[in-house]
Amino acid sequence: APALAEDGYDLWLRFRPLTGTALAGAEARLSAIATTAPEGLAAAELSRGLSGLLGRAVPIGTEGPLLVGTGDDPAIRALRLDLSDLGPDGYVIRTIGPRTVLAAQGGTGLLYGAYHLLRLAQTGARLDTLNIREVPRIERRILNHWDNLDRYVERGYAGQSIWDWHRLPDWHDPRYEDYARANASIGINGTVLNNVNANATILTAPYLDKVAALADIFRPYGIRVYLTARFSAPKEIGGLPHADPLDPAVAAWWGAKVAEIYARIPDFGGFLVKANSEGQPGPQDYGRTHADGANMLADALAPHGGIVMWRAFVYSDEVPDDRAKQAYAEFVPLDGSFRDNVLVQVKNGPIDFQPREPFHPLFGAMPKTKLMMEFQITKEYLGFATHLAYLAPMYKEALDADTFRPARGSTVARVADGSLDGHGLSAMAGVANIGSDRNWSGSTFDQANWYAYGRLAWNHGLSSEAIAREWIAASFSPDPAVLEPVLAMMLPSHQAVVDYMTPLGLHHLMGRGHHYGPGPWVDGGPRADWTSVYFHRATKDGIGFDRTRRGSDAVSQYAGPVADRFDKVETTPPDLLLWFHHLRWDRKLSTGRTVWAELLHRYGRGIAAVDDMITRWQGLEGRIDAARFKEVSTFLAIQRQEAQWWRDASVAYWQSINGLPLPPGEAPPP
């Protein structure tokens, strides 16, 4: 057979032929599909994937060991499976005698189950004792595209936007369906098509026709379309003099606009809104609150079943004493005043997707409000698409954090999935890393972050390692000789980037504007909180932002036990030390090193981790296809060079401030 091109386009849906026991198991259990819904996507996807894995066509018919169907299917009904609590997305997969049974309430659940079964086959799992019941923990699992209508992707490092607005609604790029399929395969069921820094143009009739064309393509895959709504749209495209949310004329305009959308897209998901943040318009322009603005839009959407995702990433032009405190200060007083179909969308940390942040203090602090998590998949502050950083450990760190509100065990995940406070509707957002690059994400390893986001939105209880194993098996090979070294590269990679960029809780030290490369010296300009010196506060004597009760008191935005822990140097995790404390350079830490020596140690440790990734990857030559092997090798070399750049530039800058010598063994910056 001719060699298949490995250009990354197939993502984790490669389905290359299995070998050995994995092949034998799949042959025995999944060799033909029996269904009464042969036209359904689930059967088609199973046949497509299994044909690849078995190396021959896997038929769809009425006979076969793999039985696929809903409760309406007589063959499924005869099995008396309990499908009642599955909801539209859940499914069961069971071994019953010689048969493998996949059952769900409807087509979407079957489709998710099909991908689960393919994942099992692909990873070489045993297929003869299956007893799986899956229901997603989060209802709306959404991508946020920061895509502009001119196809420029804000913070996108994978080419242009894949939305070809110019040729829509007529031309349907086949890629749209591939996109839907990739997302459905990891459980993503919603997509916000346009940037949070939105232009109102997308809400005009010609663009709504284009949006409707995409929605039609995504619908069979269970994916709904959402749009960012620019708050001032009534002024810009509606001819109204203002956009005051309490003016009935403004509300009426939105009501009509929403009806216009639903006439084209009956399952439209709703609006995402960035208001009164970074210069965007919002209700505060009229002396109104975030709740006034969100509720006005929510009322327009409610009759159609739509939702509002109102972002809590707010900070204003006047520099507060500590930018980390602003979202909490603005939103907590509004707890309980949002409509039922409003979710407040909160970034994982209180500043802005830094390589490492503590969890956002809003989680747990607004029990009467539905809060949703916003993660960034695109690596704005983590080396764009060249540096290898597997982000599941970063997502997990936020999700697993204990808010202690109201008591121990109240994790961020339980706030975000609605279970803690009994909220029915839950959602999660991930800022997409998808673009027109052939490999979608700008690099092979960045595909893993898209994958991990989807898997965690479905089930935040999965471990980073389990997700990485699935992804590696699907994307490269289930062979342990490949899987284990790649896993050993991925798991420590996020910590490595933190170590060489912003060790010990430092943050916001990158180049101004583009956010690439070191810039701890960044100072001046229009806003203090867009500088680095605002955040590191380094002087001859010490370094770090004092957010303790003696400083900005940001710690008091957390529940008592958490605040107490962050308030003391001894109990603050070393990874967050300089986030919460301003410490003398010569202060001795629990590690036995001074602050200065610990910083240097961590820069070096980060670089060493990149060296380690390079060694492991080189050991895989010949086991990975040449194209991807070369791409990863080249990107790792870039990462190695830039890790050194971060370390050298940072060390030289800190020395210019503290005047301290380097400990023996530390190489001086060039």
Ligand code: GCU
């Ligand atoms: C960051 C990012 C911006 C983005 C903003 C947001 O500040 O640099 O490009 O618009 O986050 O999340 O709204």
